[in-house]
Amino acid sequence: MRKTTRTVVATIATALSIGVVAGLAGTSAAYQDVTHARTAAIAADVSAPFQPGLAKNSRMVDTGLGLSNDGKVYVWGYMGSGAIGGPSSPLLGGVPPRAVLDLPAGIKQVSGMQYDVNALAPDGTVYGWGEFNTRNGTDAFRAWNTPRQIRIGTAWNGTGPLLTGATAISSTETAGAAILDSGRIYSWGALSYGGSSTDGAQPVAGLPDPTVAGNRPVYIKGAYRNFFVILENGDVYAWGGDSSTPSGYTSSATAKKVTALSSWFKSAVAPGQPYIVAVDGGINMGGAVLSDGTFLSWGSVASRVGARSGVPMTPALVPQLTGIVSMQFGFTGVIMAKSDGSLWGYGASDDYGQLAQTPAKVDDNVRQFASGQGYYIWQRADGSFRGRGYNPQGAIGTPIGTITTNRPVSWDLSALVQ
Template sequence: MKRAFGLVLIALCILTTGCGLTVGTSYTVSGRIVCADDDSQGIGNVHVGFSGSRSVEITETRDDGTWTVSGLRGSVTIAPASADWVFEPGYRQVSGAEQDVGFTGIRSAANSLGFQQVVAGKNYALFLRADGTVYFWGSSGSVYTYGAAMRVSGIEDIVAVAAGAYHSLALKADGTVWAWGANDRGQLGNGTYSDRCDVPAQVAGLSGVRAIAAGEYHSLAVKNDGTVWGWGDNSTYQIGRDAPTTTPMPVMKVGMGSVASVAASGYRSLALKADGTVCQWGFWRIALPWGDSTYWLNRYVGDAESVGLQGVISIAAGSEHSMALKNDSTVWAWGVNSHGQLGSGTEWDHDPLRVEGLDGVVAIAAGDRNGLAVKADGSVWAWGANTQNYLGTGTYSAIIPPTMVMGIAGTAAVASGEQVIAAVDCFGDLWRWGMSYPGASPAVLYAIGAPRRISAF
């Protein structure tokens, strides 16, 4: 842990070289971290990081939970970190001398909440509990939490969740779909283009749904009859050729049937059919090699095209690549491979390629230029973009082939967003890694390395 924070400190110092680390009057800040259930008990041996445009420091709490750091300059974000605790608030910001800057620690003990699904948006994650309740962690609009996850109010009896860039979906046991978050492209399906709605509301005119997915600005649903319905952004045909550029109400995709599930990214959509084949439509890029150069052709496809796979049981859509899990527990990927997100050394591949070095896989996730897989033994494997150990594998560059994520075991499901990776384990614990405070501003972001537990209220 000390080595990881030391590397972060060095990296941030390098990034801020020449930016005036010594400019301005220095000041001292002190505080204490205490237990949530007994504020007389301090928490010792907790790393406390201080990051800003003019200061980068790190210290450790004393046995009584107190800490002090001097020589800070400018505005600074203070953030405690521990593998055994989560903290409220997740961070504090100061710009001058202060005393008694307090944090409360909640012990990360294995829980019995029974979380069974996790999805990730741009800066946040949703966790679905077995009792049908949904929990939120991260940042979305004016709603944020960087300590414990908080329950999403106003919905219950949920059987599936989906996360877009800035909006969320939930499928109820009665087959209705509920949405909240951003709505500038009509992605909430309420018939309007209102700015946003942070209270879940039912998607109008949609019932009998069995599967859902959320792209960056569009939403998808599969009805019990196997038809696909979409709403929101359709600027690249990610809903379908026959729909308008944006639609704030669900419309059926013509020519699609016998669909079991769907996946969505920023500008394209995928469908897994009941026979184990996969179709895609929307926008993607195709590389055209020309001598020593590569030219990229933009394709806009309104009618679903087969990707040429059979025996598929699960699909995932990343920013510019897609993934499929087959019934033989192998993982296949296709699309742009700028950072190794296909798990191979090729620059791109329109046809699916097997991700080498993976077998016994039970779950997959595709993020922003990365891929993740959960094996039957509960281990998590990652590949692709990995700046500053973003994927938690212990290395600091793009990963090819897949490498095991350190510090997490017994994993049941994993999800990858743009700035956050999240997982649930077989004990019901919640985990997150990726960036330090996704979406926080003006906090300085850095990769946190090994996964950390999240507590639920």
């Protein structure tokens, strides 16, 4: 659902890589893999010691999110009641980029929901803060909206053990999740969006035993209302809502194999044939990148699948899209990078960024990019940032207002340059 500041607008409904937004660096090697070993892109996203730049998992409405090269979390645009920016944050929107205080040094990864944020600390704990403690996993009042560590089974100030050993995090619209070094996955936030039914984090049921060879999760991505996970053997699982999932999956708090994609599982294809390495989705639409750079889409209507023909919510290749190395869905559109550095995308008829309904080039010479719920932002090779889409609070700079063409971002985002 689209939010205008803090109100839902029901008429409308966030990258590859672990979430994802990913920059091009370290991704293209994955698409030359024909041995069916764990791909470089997936391995890098899960195990990378540091992920600076635009947030690689962000489903925020009015707020920009990123991680600086020295491990500080930056936010800009809408600060809500001061919560998103942390202690002493200014109110309302139009706020220039600012570092969030009271976090440990060297944050490894940051992930955003509508109006809440999670951060992965160097010690493997996860911090949460923002407007809704029931979404970010803290589940109790935090003085001055200070980031606090998530616990298992209780609020941040309870007696449950700290969630530790996290190696990767991601977010849906109102829930978060983490892969632990044990191979287990824990989630928190709204249950119907892939979260937990109790305070704090809880283990996700239904996934295969990660101690068995091939069963360790190597990829996690929060789509609109569900999480996608790819195991080391290439099988794809999901839990949460069913808006972003292909046909055959129904909403579930327990992880289930996404059988509609099984023809493209690494475990199912012949040697040398392409298999799924990333999966994501928006409202009534989704897609997957294959190891040869081709792209599968599914959606409820033609404008949600790249204007190709086909059965609703049934996966099929988009002929115009090849050489894809990274992608991220927003609410009703998707942008993706090709190996030549060009940025492509398509959007539904109600896409706020008004991307073409047939896949089309958005820009050239792109280093990194991100999708919010209704906006798109990216960095070009010359270091400059551009954006388009829903912008009532300055997530893609000022002046505010929905921007339907590419526009330079007015904020100084040099701390996030890749």
